[in-house]
Amino acid sequence: MQPELATLTKDRFFDQQWLYERKFDGERCLAYRSDGRPVRLMTRNQQVVSATYPEVAAALDAQAAPDFVVDGEVVAMHAGVTSFSRLQQRLGVRNPPPQLVRSVPVVYFVFDVLRAEGRDVRQLPLLERKKVLRQLLSFGGPLKHTVYRTDDAAAYWEEAQRSGWEGLIAKRADSHYVGGRSRDWLKFKAENSQEFVIAGFTDPQGSRSGFGALLIGYYDEHGRLVYAGKVGTGFDQATLASLHVALARLERPTTPFERGEIPRRGVHWVEPRLVGQVGFSEWTTAGELRHPRYLGLRDDKDPASVTRERPSPAHPGSA
Numbered sequence: 092m093q094p095e096l097a098t099l100t101k102d103r104f105f106d107q108q109w110l111y112e113r114k115f116d117g118e119r120c121l122a123y124r125s126d127g128r129p130v131r132l133m134t135r136n137q138q139v140v141s142a143t144y145p146e147v148a149a150a151l152d153a154q155a156a157p158d159f160v161v162d163g164e165v166v167a168m169h170a171g172v173t174s175f176s177r178l179q180q181r182l183g184v185r186n187p188p189p190q191l192v193r194s195v196p197v198v199y200f201v202f203d204v205l206r207a208e209g210r211d212v213r214q215l216p217l218l219e220r221k222k223v224l225r226q227l228l229s230f231g232g233p234l235k236h237t238v239y240r241t242d243d244a245a246a247y248w249e250e251a252q253r254s255g256w257e258g259l260i261a262k263r264a265d266s267h268y269v270g271g272r273s274r275d276w277l278k279f280k281a282e283n284s285q286e287f288v289i290a291g292f293t294d295p296q297g298s299r300s301g302f303g304a305l306l307i308g309y310y311d312e313h314g315r316l317v318y319a320g321k322v323g324t325g326f327d328q329a330t331l332a333s334l335h336v337a338l339a340r341l342e343r344p345t346t347p348f349e350r351g352e353i354p355r356r357g358v359h360w361v362e363p364r365l366v367g368q369v370g371f372s373e374w375t376t377a378g379e380l381r382h383p384r385y386l387g388l389r390d391d392k393d394p395a396s397v398t399r400e401r402p403s404p405a406h407p408g409s410a
Contacts, residue, residue, distance in 0.1 A: 092205055093270030094121055094135055094162055097260050097278045101402035105244040108265070110217070112239045113251065114258040114278060115200055116173040116368075117166030118182065118391055122147075122199075127157035132165075134391040140165075142185040146192060147199040150234040156227050158209045162268075163201035163237070172255050175368055176325070179387040201228065202237035205268055213268035220268065252281050284370040285400045286392050287319055290347045290363045292338055293354075301331030302338065305385065306358060307369060308348055309399045317399070318351025319378070322369055325385030334388075337365065351378065366392045 105111075120140065123131045130151040132141045141148040144165055167178040180195045181187060204224040205213050212223055221239070230236045240247045241264065251259050258280040266275035291306035304323035308316045326334070341361040346353055368386040375381050 092121060092160060094119060095203075095269055095276055096272045097276035098272055098274050099278045099280065099400045099402045102277075103248065103279055104261075105248070107241055108263065109244075109261050110239045110241045110264050111244045111247050112202060112237050112260045112262065113256055114260050114280070115164040115166050116175045116257045116284075116386075117164045117178055117197075117200075119162075119164050120144075120199070121205070122151050122159075122161050122163070122201075124151065124154070124157065124159050136391055136393055138391065143181065143183065143187070144197055144199070144233075145186070146233045147197060150199070150232050151228075154228055156208060158206070159204065159227055160206035161201050161224065161228070162203040162205060163199050165197050165199050167195055167197050173257065175386050182388070183390055196233065198233050198235050200235045200237045201230075202239075203268060216265040216267070217262055218264050248279065251279075256281055257284065258282070282370060283373065284368060284386065286366050286389050286397050287369050288316065288363045288394045288397050289338070289361065289365040289367050290316060290318075291358050291360045292335075293321065293359075294357050295331075299331070300328065301326075301335035302359075303357075305334075305367065306348075306354065307367065307380075307383075308351065308363075309397050310395065311350065311398070314395075315349040316347050316363060317378070318348045318353045319399075320380040320383060321354075322367070322380075322383045322385050324383075325370075330385075341365070363394050366390075366394050366397060 119135050120132045130148050131139055132144060132148060133139055166173040169177050177195060181197060204220050204227060207223050207227050212220055248259055261277040261279060263275040287307035287309055289305050290308055293303035295301060295303045304321040307322055308319045311317050338361050341364060343360050343362055346360045347363045366389045368389050370384050370386055371380040372382040
């Protein structure tokens with residue numbers, strides 16, 4: 092089953108025909124269980140990660156319900172805020188040692204249900220699916236129910252900004268669950284971040300090791316890789332070292348970028364196979380990022396699917 096994806100919007104509307112949830116910064120996963128067999132946790136690009144998050148899989152295996160498909164996000168928390176950089180320590184680690192599970196615990200925030208007790212519930216309105224979900228699963232430990240609001244949503248948005256959350260997701264309360272990008276789910280971002288393709292790096296300067304900055308971009312509507320700037324902050328020594336090893340294996344003699352003000356000196360080009368999450372303050376008029384900072388690698392995203400997120404200016408209405 093394909094997960095429903097939210098559309099970025101620059102509008103901030105608060106309507107009781109919509110509900111509002113906290114936006115998480117983690118790894119999106121659908122959890123599948125059939126006939127009481129062990130749960131399969133699957134990412135957006137169909138990778139099975141049950142062994143990466145054994146505490147989540149165990150909590151779902153312990154459920155009384157023998158048949159379900161639920162939707163949620165696996166996150167790591169730091170000071171009450173989801174931290175993608177902290178989650179990096181768990182991403183891609185199959186059968187993590189107990190010490191890692193203890194030092195970097197994860198939580199699976201469940202916010203929707205697609206199948207319950209052998210019945211496809213995607214055509215039910217969202218608020219009805221929420222009721223089905225509460226009756227379907229027992230929450231506790233690493234399994235959390237995602238809180239939502241229909242009243243006082245403006246205050247919830249202010250709380251998101253004060254608390255350093257990534258933002259809110261607005262969802263049409265009467266909407267069905269549809270796979271793919273939807274305008275029934277909208278992203279209200281408190282800070283800008285998205286994934287970018289890593290296509291090069293610069294030499295380190297001074298006492299720095301590994302590399303100086305990453306050269307990043309995205310694909311336009313014609314499939315051309317567009318340069319979006321350099322990212323030189325957000326790395327610790329371990330990240331500099333491990334990323335440099337990965338990038339060195341992908342070096343190529345020519346630039347993969349086809350558009351943008353592409354740098355030519357002191358750069359190394361790589362095959363565009365790695366995807367990084369990057370936070371930034373805004374886009375410049377030249378089409379590059381202002382104040383970018385590296386947040387971590389994303390192995391759940393296909394590089395070819397990475398495009399520039401452009402907020403929709405239109406109010407979607409509440410009919």
